[in-house]
Amino acid sequence: MSTHVPAQPGWWQRNWKWCVPVLGALLLAMFVALALGGVALLLGAIKSSGAYQQALTRAQSDPAVIAALGEPIRAGWFVQGNISTSGASGEADLAIPLDGPRADGTLYVVAEKRAGEWRYETLAVNVDGGERIVLEDHAATASP
Template identity: 55%
Template sequence: MNAMPPPLPTSHSRGWWSRHWKWAVPLLSALLLALFAGVILLFMSTLLGMMKSSDAYQQALREAKANPAVVQALGEPIEEGWFMMGNISVNGPSGKANLQIPISGPKGEGDIYLEATKSAGQWNYSTLLVRVDGSDRPIDLLPAQTQ
């Protein structure tokens, strides 16, 4: 008697997705989340970079670093913080700025507050002061004749 073995069950060939979806879905989700976060960070850093390169920002920072009362309160070197708040709107030779710029030194921290308008290419400050953390008295950075 020559008995033939029963035929082997045929394996149904499953596709790649049906074999690997359990780890592919979390991985793709994490990649999409990382991509979204990267786009947001790129947008924020570009926006902050543009604001930090503005004349109003740079001039306010120079004034604070050159002011003896600010240097005495914060120490040297005075460094600007990474994240600032406010807005700048410039349209050719005119514009407006309203900013809060964090600064710090070896002795403490504070914020520069500025409000300015730009006319004929020149920034005119209505407010330019530093508030040092822990102090009730702001340090006015505007020259006496412009107040």
């Protein structure tokens, strides 16, 4: 007479109830990390561009902006808009958040790069609360 011993369940059968949620959480964490890395890469490219750097420097040194926002003026983390360059030409359309000790605002930049030089169609700071400070484009207004 032979006795039939039931087969032991395999590892997957014993552990699937905790393994599936753990694998799902790991996949979600990897997806979020990749997405955040991509955003950081894009923001880094925008923040290192000449249009961004020049516009921010002009806003930070403008007496009217300093009077409205206070000093120091720092750029916020999340820049909105886009920038594209190809050699000596390009375009930029940005909204840069500004943080100051007195008030916050947004620096709006619309610029075109020709022959390696950025020219600003729009360069203005909107102070939270309604005031708009237009920064003059010295390159475009310079005498020939």
